[in-house]
Amino acid sequence: MDTNFEHPVSDDLDWMPEREPIDMPQQNFQKPYHDKQAPNWHKPSNNFSSRLLTFGPAILTTVLLLAAFTDWLSTGGFGALEYFLIALVGTTFFWISLSVSTATVGLVSFWFGNRVASTTSPPPLTALDVALLVPIYNENPSDVFGNAAAMLEELQAVKTGHKFSLFILSDTQDPQIAAQEMRAMIILRNTLSYDASIYYRRRAQNTARKTGNISDWIEGWGGGYEAMLVLDADSLMSSSAIVTLADELSHDPSAGLIQSCPKLFGAKTLFARMQQFSNVTYGWPLAEGLALWANREGNYWGHNAIIRTAAFASSAGLPRVKSIRGKDKLILSHDFVEAGLLRRAGWAVRFMPSIEGSYEETPATLVDYVLRDRRWCQGNLQHLRIVPTAGLHAVSRFHLLHGAVSYLLSPAWFILLMVWALLSNGDETNVISYFSASSPKMPIWPHMSNVNSMIILLFMYGMLLAPKIIGAIVMLVSSDTRRKYGGSLQFTASFLLEVFTSFAYAPILMIQQTIAVLRSLVGYPENWEPQKRRGGKYSILTLLKFHIVELILGYGLLLGMGVGLVSLWLLPIAISLSGAVLLSGLSGVNIVQKNWSRRQFGTPDEVSVPHVIALSHQYRAEMRRALNVIPTKGIAAE
Secondary structure, eight states, X not given: OOOOOOSOOOTTOOOOOOOOOOOOOBOOTTSOOOOTTSOOOOOOTTHHHHHHHHHXXXXXXXXXXXXXXXXXXXXXXXXXHHHHXXXXXXXXXXXXXXXXXHHHHHHHHHHTTOOOOSOSSOOOOOOOEEEEEEEESSOOHHHHHHHHHHHHHHHHTOOOSOEEEEEEXXXXXXXXXXXXXXXXXXXXXXXXXXXXXXXXXXXXXOTTHHHHHHHHHHHHHGGGOSEEEEOOTTOEEOHHHHHHHHHHHHHOTTEXXXXXXXXXXXXXXXXXXXXXXXXXXXXXXXHHHHHHHHXXXXXOOSSSEEEEHHHHHHHOBOOOEEXXXXXXXXXXXXXXXXXXXXXXXXXXXXXXXXXXXXXXXXXXXXXXXXXXXXXXXXXXXXXXHHTTOTTOOHHHHHHHHHHXXXXXXXXXXXXXXXXXXXXXXXXXXXXXXXXXTTOTTSOOOOOOOHHHHHHHHHHHHHHHHHHXXXXXXXXXXXXXHHHHTTOHHHHHHHHHHHHHHHHHHHHHHHHHHHHHHHHHHTTOOOOOOOBOTTOOOOOHHHXXXXXXXXXXXXXXXXXXXXXTOSOGGGHHXXXXXXXXXXXXXXXXXXXXXXXXXXXXXXXXXXXXXXXHHHHHHHHHHHHHHHHTOOOOSOOOBO
């Protein structure tokens, strides 16, 4: 890389093309809207059948469970508390059942080759002018520009009619990081041959955050590009994935947005590698099932997706929404909403998990994961106020509801766990019996035997494990896939280790998501800061403060077991919660430094590294040396 710079590092450098503005009006959530430019298209004939096969079993299983639970709970009659518990059980179990049926339908669809087609008879391919947008905010420049260099080098070697331009859209407020960005921009332009297609723009203020960053580009330069491929700061896509998305959008004039399915990559710590193995190994049946039943009413995850620029500008301008306290607030989890608005306007929103070569990174530690999750929770709960938006398609409303419910399930699970802890000891020495003698108004609970406790525990774990087992079985029956994971023994070891670690962290995540919901409901503002991709080392005192709620609950359960008031069946949960500080500290341990541990949680993309990932590692390292940036655990990235 050429690191001898003749260009000054200045905010005055003009690194943008001529402006070609396009209007992006704010949408009215009280009135339906249809984009006149959206073409007429017919819904696929398999929509109803695929949704029936997915939702039907989930609804039927939930009804059967509720019938059994209601019969069991009817011992002492029904009151408000019993009805409340029945509602909680039905809600939590439906979403688990839906995941299982979605994965099952996805697996069957994959086996029979029933992929979602782009169109029945594609029109001739039309070349598109595509802008690759990388919005950044106080990111690590070496990683961002290293990824960009890898993608551009691959695109240079591809023969395609499409034209691709890269835009680094900076909202960085730290002057030192901004100076590094501009140096990295010079390096990038000096390294790659077609520098005219590499652009950089930095806003003085990050107004409206990422939403405002993208809108600013659309209103300034969007008129010159038929499509925009939105990336995140940690996104990485192969040339094949990028070109395939462009081809699909060109072939399908009804598509306003096509979302790829990013795989996690680059994980080094225990927690990140657990997440990465789970995403790659078990995520694909769920993705295939989702693509099948969502069909052309899909969703948007904010990155690694191609969007028709004019359709987005016309249909997806976001207003502010009222908060619980009546204040106008920015829509935080904007991607789900934008997908719903595109579909409302008459554009198809598609999800294509079959596209290979789409990647993103994941937080390195439990603490970093939770901090990001709190921001997502606040944004997703906003969706409850957006669900009634006029003109939204029913499936778009379901996506919004699903985003909110995914966080509300944790408080529901927590309440059910506490009820179980109060009455599940199997004899007359449970907590409820201990206190009910002095309170005749307490409800009469049915007897919870050890057998009942065991059945409930096994059934719950079985349903939670089902998507993992489905994915693992498919991997094991294919000799080629087993080889990509390092062999049968290695895959089995990684699978068992992932199941163990995910169950160990699950109770902690349940409590933390419950806390996140409560913080959102009381209006506690979450700082929408970029996440720390490489994580950080946190002191024992910091971890104690962060996990104090888990510690209190965990030791409370252990105490209850010690005096015989709480069932021993809750021991795994109690151990997890009481060991939250230790588990949190272990989550950030780098396990790729040792030969044995490096093989654990291995994925095919590590056994046989794709070209774009290898290029990314190379360019990141060279960019760090050129920028004199020592790899740090404290640099933030979104």
